[in-house]
Amino acid sequence: MNELRRLWQLFQPYRAWMLVGTLAAILTLLANVMLMAAAGWFLTAMAAAGAAGVAMNYFTPAAMIRASAMLRTAGRYSERLVNHEATFRLIASLRVWFYQHLEPLAPARLQHYHSGDLLSRIRADIDALDTLYVRVLVPVVVANVSLLLFTIFLLIYHPLLALSGLTFWVLAGVALPIWSQARGRQPGQRIAEDEAALRSAVIDGVQGLAELTLYGAAERHAQHIDGLSRRLIADQARLSSDHGLTQAAVGLCAGLSLWVLLWIAIPLVESGRLLPPQLAMLALFMLASFEAVAPLPQAFQMLGRTLAAAQRLFAIVDTEPAVAEPSTPSPQPERFDIAFTAVSFSYPDAARPALTNITLQVPQGTRAAVIGATGSGKSTLFNLLLRFWAADAGSIRIGGHEILDFHGDALRRHIAVVSQHTHLFDATIRENLLLANPEASQDAIESACRVAQIHDFIATLPEGYDTWVGETGVRLSGGQGRRIAVARALLKDAPILLLDEPTEGLDAATERDLMQALDALMVGRTVLLITHRPAGLDWVDQVLVLDQGRELARGDVSVIPQAMQAVLLPLRAVE
Numbered sequence: 001m002n003e004l005r006r007l008w009q010l011f012q013p014y015r016a017w018m019l020v021g022t023l024a025a026i027l028t029l030l031a032n033v034m035l036m037a038a039a040g041w042f043l044t045a046m047a048a049a050g051a052a053g054v055a056m057n058y059f060t061p062a063a064m065i066r067a068s069a070m071l072r073t074a075g076r077y078s079e080r081l082v083n084h085e086a087t088f089r090l091i092a093s094l095r096v097w098f099y100q101h102l103e104p105l106a107p108a109r110l111q112h113y114h115s116g117d118l119l120s121r122i123r124a125d126i127d128a129l130d131t132l133y134v135r136v137l138v139p140v141v142v143a144n145v146s147l148l149l150f151t152i153f154l155l156i157y158h159p160l161l162a163l164s165g166l167t168f169w170v171l172a173g174v175a176l177p178i179w180s181q182a183r184g185r186q187p188g189q190r191i192a193e194d195e196a197a198l199r200s201a202v203i204d205g206v207q208g209l210a211e212l213t214l215y216g217a218a219e220r221h222a223q224h225i226d227g228l229s230r231r232l233i234a235d236q237a238r239l240s241s242d243h244g245l246t247q248a249a250v251g252l253c254a255g256l257s258l259w260v261l262l263w264i265a266i267p268l269v270e271s272g273r274l275l276p277p278q279l280a281m282l283a284l285f286m287l288a289s290f291e292a293v294a295p296l297p298q299a300f301q302m303l304g305r306t307l308a309a310a311q312r313l314f315a316i317v318d319t320e321p322a323v324a325e326p327s328t329p330s331p332q333p334e335r336f337d338i339a340f341t342a343v344s345f346s347y348p349d350a351a352r353p354a355l356t357n358i359t360l361q362v363p364q365g366t367r368a369a370v371i372g373a374t375g376s377g378k379s380t381l382f383n384l385l386l387r388f389w390a391a392d393a394g395s396i397r398i399g400g401h402e403i404l405d406f407h408g409d410a411l412r413r414h415i416a417v418v419s420q421h422t423h424l425f426d427a428t429i430r431e432n433l434l435l436a437n438p439e440a441s442q443d444a445i446e447s448a449c450r451v452a453q454i455h456d457f458i459a460t461l462p463e464g465y466d467t468w469v470g471e472t473g474v475r476l477s478g479g480q481g482r483r484i485a486v487a488r489a490l491l492k493d494a495p496i497l498l499l500d501e502p503t504e505g506l507d508a509a510t511e512r513d514l515m516q517a518l519d520a521l522m523v524g525r526t527v528l529l530i531t532h533r534p535a536g537l538d539w540v541d542q543v544l545v546l547d548q549g550r551e552l553a554r555g556d557v558s559v560i561p562q563a564m565q566a567v568l569l570p571l572r573a574v575e
């Protein structure tokens with residue numbers, strides 16, 4: 001129920017829309033019931049007048065019927081219009097709200113979530129929330145208001161009629177929904193989970209199709225997906241069959257209520273306390289009144305799924321970011337030297353610290369390399385500098401300011417990164433470049449690409465900078481992708497440059513060309529380079545050698561040959 005309260009708060013900006021939509025729904029229902037009741041009365045009265053050969057004013061009832069029919073049509077149209085508008089606005093704002101909470105959690109707090117699962121939360125779970133408004137809130141309010149009016153209406157004729165109406169409305173509008181909610185809770189939760197699992201499995205399967213085929217595991221993966229779909233379908237089938245049952249039960253209640261109404265009202269007609277046309281009116285009124293309670297069983301059946309979706313969303317929204325944003329404005333550094341002082345850090349649940357007591361000063365405009373074997377903590381140093389994680393001990397400063405005093409975005413504006421894993425978006429080359437600087441002119445883009453030595457290649461493409469690079473840049477080679485990353489970093493024009501094994505996996509000739517492009521990028525910037533290869537170490541000013549998160553040596557390349565040998569010899573042997 002806590003989720004319901006929190007969701008209601010999120011709906012706050014749309015309450016005026018919701019009020020109008022709900023009023024329109026109430027009006028539509030009342031018009032429909034009035035139409036049926038008035039038609040029943042009118043037909044019987046006309047027949048009775050005809051049989052008795054007396055004149056009767058049919059203008060007023062005919063006008064009432066026409067007015068109800070018009071009101072019903074206009075009400076239905078405006079209810080749909082307003083409620084859809086409110087729902088779409090609500091969904092759009094919920095997506096933004098969720099994304100705003102998701103972004104500060106990346107990457108540290110999201111590493112346990114599969115991207116398919118996150119996608120499912122952003123799409124299916126948020127879609128499920130809108131049902132709370134259209135399928136649950138509106139029907140519940142409409143039912144309460146109209147049943148109150150219906151009861152008063154029946155009381156005018158006889159208390160017993162009101163009592164019997166209430167009994168069947170409560171049966172259809174309260175007992176059936178309670179039953180259907182209890183039955184729908186578990187499958188509803190499972191559907192939310194299974195949809196996410198299915199989406200993850202399908203995305204995994206498509207992305208890893210080459211590996212699955214290579215290792216003959218495609219069939220097994222298909223069976224896994226098949227198993228998940230079957231479970232999903234079984235739960236959906238159960239909900240649908242329950243829905244069918246409840247609809248039949250609502251129909252039964254309506255039929256029984258009519259029968260009881262006749263049983264009470266016929267003696268009233270016989271005793272003259274009710275006129276025959278009133279009997280017909282009440283009978284049709286009773287049947288039509290069940291439209292108020294008919295949507296309730298499904299509404300409560302869906303509640304389980306909606307609440308499960310809300311729980312999954314709040315689980316992310318309530319997660320504390322790994323690094324808290326400061327409450328004060330970010331400092332404006334005047335120089336861009338980097339200073340790590342006695343920094344230690346362990347990842348949650350890690351067996352050993354990733355970094356222990358690391359100190360490194362990189363004066364502005366100089367270049368430092370961090371070398372070490374796999375798992376020695378090099379990337380962790382970058383993660384801490386980029387404020388993706390906060391160090392457990394020690395301090396990291398840029399231009400003399402603690403990096404924890406910067407807002408994450410403000411800090412990262414000063415830093416450009418070129419890594420071996422450059423993510424290229426499924427967009428054009430130009431759009432991928434503009435990510436670094438949306439304001440960049442075509443001239444600026446081209447000159448960055450010239451320095452990165454990729455312009456000539458782009459110029460040969462039929463669509464030039466408007467060439468689509470494909471998902472994750474599959475239509476570019478590794479070296480070309482890396483150069484786009486260099487051009488991006490140039491366009492960002494940040495004073496600090498982090499290079500994470502930028503030439504990893506490239507052949508010697510491509511590596512040499514890329515090094516030239518990187519050389520141009522590094523001019524005038526404070527550079528931190530991660531590498532486990534000797535290439536490039538001749539142009540750095542200092543080296544930090546890491547071994548299992550500890551400093552093995554630090555200083556000029558020439559003054560630490562022993563440590564260099566210790567780390568580089570085994571690596572050279574591998575190469």
Ligand SMILES: Nc1ncnc2c1ncn2[C@@H]1O[C@H](COP(=O)(O)OP(=O)(O)OP(=O)(O)O)[C@@H](O)[C@H]1O
Pocket residue numbers: 111347348350354372373374375376377378379380381532
């Ligand atoms: N997100 C993470 N969560 C938990 N442990 C991590 C995480 N990232 C790294 N580690 C662990 O921290 C240690 C240091 O990892 P790090 O990635 O910094 O090493 P590295 O020197 O950059 O290695 P490589 O050269 O292979 O990239 C390793 O033991 C690794 O398993």
